[in-house]
Amino acid sequence: MTKKSIKCRVNGVNREYFVDVRSSLMDLLRGPAGLDSIKHGCDVGECGACTVLINGRPFNSCIYLAVWAEGKEIVTLEGVTNPDGSLSDIQQAFVDEGAVQCGICTPGFIMASIPIINQETPSTREEIRRQISGNLCRCTGYQKIVDAIEKTQKKRIAEKKKG
């Protein structure tokens, strides 16, 4: 078994981990990094429950080698939560809109939605659906999830206009 040291930035903090080279990024984040918002779903990149941002883009951490994280900036749902532990706007919108039922898909959906809620211009519901098309939810029927993302995007655009 070969182990390797990996240096990366996780949720804004420089970290160093010593990992088995056979680990996926999901194994690293749920294991040594202790971040359990990443959900272990399908293991083959189909359900999106393990979605994290790598250098600002959503990736399935279950099909990403942990060693590839060297030098990368990784953000998980723990990094989306406000520093004081309170819910951020997108998380609160999921609660308010009823976009959470059993909850296992929620962290992945929120991470997949981050690039779109930070856009400068409003998206159509079709564009939002496209952005979350790599995430599966068996409970909500997706409407409420799209509602929560749409609401947060509108709110952020309005805030930016106010300056």
Next chain:
Amino acid sequence: MYDFNALYEANTLQEALELKATYPHALLLAGGSDILIKLRDGKYTGCDLISIYTLDELRGVELLDDGTIVIKPLTSFTDVAQNPILLKYVPTLCEAVEQIGAPQVRNIGTIGGNICNGVTSADSATTLKAYDAMLVIESQKGKRILPYLEFNLGPGKVDLKEDEILTAITISKESYNATYGHYIKYAKRKAMDIATLGCSVNVTLSGDKSKIERLRIAFGVAAPIPVRGINTEKETQGHPVNAELLNLIRERVLDDVTPRDSWRASKEFRLHLIQELAVRATREAIIKGGGSIDD
């Protein structure tokens, strides 16, 4: 944890070529969205891997002075779809890769991996074949250039020797100049699906837009490998742009394909799709090229 045996990480192309020469049996790992999934499935248990994913020298798109477009193989589908050079000169390729998987898959999946994997359904394959893409293949012994049309040897089999690596995909100016294309993917759902059938057409029209100067048509899942519609292409050359052209295509494409039954679709349904998508993609390509066509 993946159950592979050894992981060799290349830091430069030179190192990757050395590793491939030293461990010819090892699988070359680009984005991994096929290999890592097959590992989960137990298909490659105990294999050795050479990871080239972090080689930025094999990533990106360039436009050479003579107009040749060079796409490096590790360019992700997201980057292919958003690249300004490709959007300007070969937008059909951008549209085709936009239809792959979902954002997460398009972020990790690479265009080189897509074609080296050698499957008939690869969404980038049909359009690259329709554009007569060339492949630059390297080993420690040297470099060779191969038309992509000759690369697929059979399902999942491509013309890459054990010590070779695909290092560039090129499209010549002659191939894309004044050429307009359209790709249609027929699948059961809008995302995260494999094409039941794919069809990519590009046309070059005469100056007055009344005739076909050159038509190139390629299909995915219409044969064991992505194929060009050679008979259709020959017969449509010089043909006036009219309803008869579409009828001719509808008939001729049947001579160019050998689809099969699978759980996704029957052979008969695929033949129907081949005819219908060929006509629709041709019509769209002609309209994009400034021509008009009634049927």
